[in-house]
Amino acid sequence: MGKINDKGKGSSRRDFLKSGITFGAGAIAGAGLVSAIANAGGKENKVKVLTGDGKIAEVNASELNMISPGEVQEKNQKQGRIGLPGKKFVMVIDLSRCQNARKCMAACNAAHELQPYQHHINTLQMQDSADSAPYYMPKPCFHCDNPPCVKVCPVDATFKRQDGIVLIDNERCIGCRFCISACPYSARMFQWFEPEMTEEQKNRPYNIELNVPQKRGTVTKCLFSADRLRVGKLPYCVSSCPNGVYYFGDKNEDAVTNGTTGETVLFSELIRNNAGYTYFEDLGTKPQVYYLPPKDRRTPFKPVEDSLGEKI
Amino acid sequence: MTNEVPFAMGEASEIQKDLIMPVMKVSFKEKLWTRLLMVIILVATFAYIKQLTTGLGVTAMRDYSAWGIYISHFVFLVAVSLIGALVTAILKLLKIKWATPLTRISEIISVAAVLFAAITIVVDMGRPDRLLYVFIHGRIQSPIIWDVTVVNTYLIISLILLYLPLIPDIALLRDTLTGKPNWQRKLYTLLAVNWKGTAEQKKVLNRAIGIMLVLVLPVAFSIHTVTSWLFAVNMRAGWNSTIFGPYFVSGAFVVGAAAVIVAMYVYRKTQKLQDYITDYHFDMMGKLLVLTMVIYFYFNINEFLVPGYKMERLEGSELLELFMGGHAPVFWITQIAGLILPILLLVFKPMRKPLPIMLISLVVIAGSWLKRVLIVIPAQFHPQFPIQNVPKNFHYYHPTFFELAITMGIVAGVLLVITVFSRLFPIILVVETEEERHCKIDNKATGR
Structure with missing residues (x-):
């Protein structure tokens, strides 16, 4: 069982890998989950709920104290800004394996409720020079350790957490778009229009680690699937890749796991043996x-055609 | 409004009559002009309501051009607003007397421009409802917070610098314009703060003005320097420049001086101020404009020639687009018609006569506006990674009707503030002009 959320304990790498099939304690925060299990229970007076340590328990329906959406959001906001203690997340993308399947883009867009033209992760067709062969390059947010976007934000809407993830609080963002100008990697996008969703969807408690529901007039970008990491799962893009392109893990443990094969390797060795690099190191x-x-x-x-229609 | 027998003519001097007359009666042309501005503002308001309800998507801005003409217009207005500091503070501290009749014109231009610069930024915000977050959650490391600070400070100092020299004139209006409606007379009485023109009052006022003249200078330089940093702090080809501060400030004096010349021409014509805004003033402002343009030209050479010599990867592609690509026509128009030709023309004295210099100034203003567009927009289309998997209109930026209408509305707002001001107050300093003229006569009499 992933104990990522347990204060002061931290979780071992093995826990982190195994926890793909279990729910973490953080999930209890989702009122939707509680009600889903309540419906599945079938019995009239008793409902099944997920406890803080991952066990399923039965309680009387009348005693069930539903957490209000406001409280859920408040908890999300608080834990979302702190991050996961003791972690330092890192991603490795093996360009030799990418075949432009774009499953990562689809999974990401579905999870974050993005429009087809919005890409938290964007698979680019790259060619370094006229003499070299082209290749595909998936490009998420780089979650820089010296993030230019965070520096320029006037209201602390975008911030860097202790686990290395750069997030956006779209309850705070004023929509000045300075961060979009500041990001050299074009990782950020703006909600120029009202995102399409029902009134009910719009009223869901905001999850800062998923950036859902998306809000008009705010900035959005890749979150390293912070919501999945909290429950001990690999990011949406990583686990949906059919070609073994992605490794994801924790720099502190010096281990990264391949999202397709489940194979875990030493991060430093992977980088050293394969001449790993980061983009535009000269930018600092x-x-x-x-x-x-x-x-x-x-x-x-x-x-492939890299344009998505005429105009939006 | 009453146009008949507005004040006791016998008590007023010739100068007072000349300068207060425009405040007394409103011509039909002026009414028409005000209505026109209001219509433009009304259209802009509807466009803004549409933008509020639909989102910033009604503009042509998209993810790869996240800033558009709102931001370039903001830069333009901040640039225009610097002129108050130049004419009022720099020229006055240098004890350059000829600029006295132009101080109020430049100061009201400053106040109106910086006020609407602030409004432009709110118009550009994705969530204007969260405006107060800037103050509640402001982080000092963001240049936007610096900009908010200096823009507001500059607005306040400019207002004070507009108001202080106005006090004796307001007192004059209070005492002479007895025929005006009640609210207006109450306004004058309130704003005149019991001014009687005693020696002690004059001493206090002059000291206060002196302090503000010194204070406004660093703030004026900061406001445009910080505005330039909104771009220069970003790692983008075209913005990644160390001379952006002085480059912007020098360009600001160019457009500000041109704006004052146009305003001088308009006021001279509509308020019949030939005796106060003379050909000599146009001649001197023309020389000042040439000076500012030569300095700006020098910074342009530095800004374009040095990186153009190196032609680094992204910087090179951005410059090629400016010099020879899609932006080239506008770029060369701003450089040649907006900068080089005006310098060459204004070197000749006949070109510094009121009409030609006013026309040249209009071209300079238009060129300056386009120049800001060229500073803000092309740089955004040369990111480190290629622009892919987005709709076609993400690859270019052509402003829409909505943002053009809103921008026009902001321009109309600036002009309306200036117009209303000159309807309520004399646009030339009455008391000071009078005193200076007496001085001249005294000097002549004593043979100095």
Whole structure:
């Protein structure tokens, strides 16, 4: 059982890997989950609930004290700004394996309720020079250790947590878009229009670690799936890749896990043995997304239309 | 409004009559002009309501051009607002006497421009309802907080600098314009703060003005320097410049001086102020404009020639687009028609006559506006990674009707504030002009 949320304990790497099939304590915060289990219970007076340490318990329906959406949001906001103690998340993207399947983009867009033209993660078609072969490059937010976006935010809406993740609080964001100008990697996008959703969806408690519901007039970007990390799972993009492109893990443990094969390797060794690098180190932003060069590409490059329609 | 027998003519001097007359009666043309401005503002208001309800998506701004003409217009207005500091403070501290009749014109331009610069920023916000967060949750490390601080400080200091020299004139209006409606006379009485023109009052006032003249200078330089840093602190080709501060400040004096020249021309014509705003003033302002433009030209050479010599990766592609690409026509228009030609023309004295210099100033203003667009927008289209998997309109920025209408409304707002001001108060310092003229006569009499 993942104990990521347990204060002061931290979790071992093995816990982190195994916990893909269990729920973490953080999930109890979701009122939706509680009610879903309540419905599944079937009995009239008793409902099943998930306890803080991951056990399922039965209680009388009348005794059930539902957490109000406001309280849920408040808790999300508080824990979302602190992050997961003792962690230092890192991602490694193996460019030699990417075949432009775009499953990462689809999973990400579904989780974060993005429009087809919005990309927390964007698979680019790259060519370094006229003499070299093109390749595909998935580009999430680099969660820089010296983030230019965080520096310029006037209201502390975007911030860096102790576990290295850069998040946006869209309950705070004033929509000045300075961070979009400041980000050299075009990782950020703006909600230019009202995101399409029902009134009910709109009234869900805001989850800062998922940035859902998205809000008009605020900035959004890749969150390293902070909500999944809290429950001990790998990010949406990492676990949906069919080609083994992504490794994700904890720098403090010097271990990263491949989202497709489940294989865990030493982060430092992976980078050293494969000439891993980060983009535009000269900018001094210290990105926390590493790349392995696009050597021995398995499939020939098939260019795809990179434009999504005329106008939005 | 009453146009008949507004004040006891016998008590007023010639100068007072000349300068107060425009406040007394409103011409039909002026009424028409005010209505026109109001219509533009009304259209802009509807456009803004549409923007509020739909989102900033009604503009042409998208993820790769997250800042558009709102921001470039903000930079333009901040630039215009610097002129108050130049004419009022710098020229006055240098004891340059000819600028006295122009101080109030430049000061009201400053106040109106910086006021609407602040409004422009609110218009550009995605969540204007969270405006107060800037004060509640402000973080000192963000240049936006610096900008908010200096813009507001500059607005307040400019208002004070507009108001202080106005006090004796308001007292004059209070005493002479007895035919005006009640609210207006009450306004004058209130604003005149019991001014009687005693020696002691004059001493206090002059000291206060002196202090504000010194105070306004660092704030004026900061306001535009910090505005330039909103761009220069970002790691983007075209903005990544160490001379952005002086580059922006020098450009600001150019557009501000041009704006004052146009305003001088308009007021001279509409208020019949030929005796007060003379050809000599246009000649001197023309020389000042040339000076500011030469300095700005020098910074332009530094800004474009040095990186243009190196042609670094992104910087090079951005410059190529300016010099030879899609932005080239506008770029060369701003550089040649907006800067080089005006310098060459204004070197010749006949070009510094009121009409030609006013026309040249209009071109300079238009060029300055476009120049800010060129500073803000092209730089955003040269990011480190290619722009892919987005709709076609994410690749360019062509302002929409809505943002153009709102921008026009902001321009109209600036002009309306200036117009209303000159309807309530004399646009030339009455008392000070009178005293200076007496001085001249005295000097002549004593043979100095």
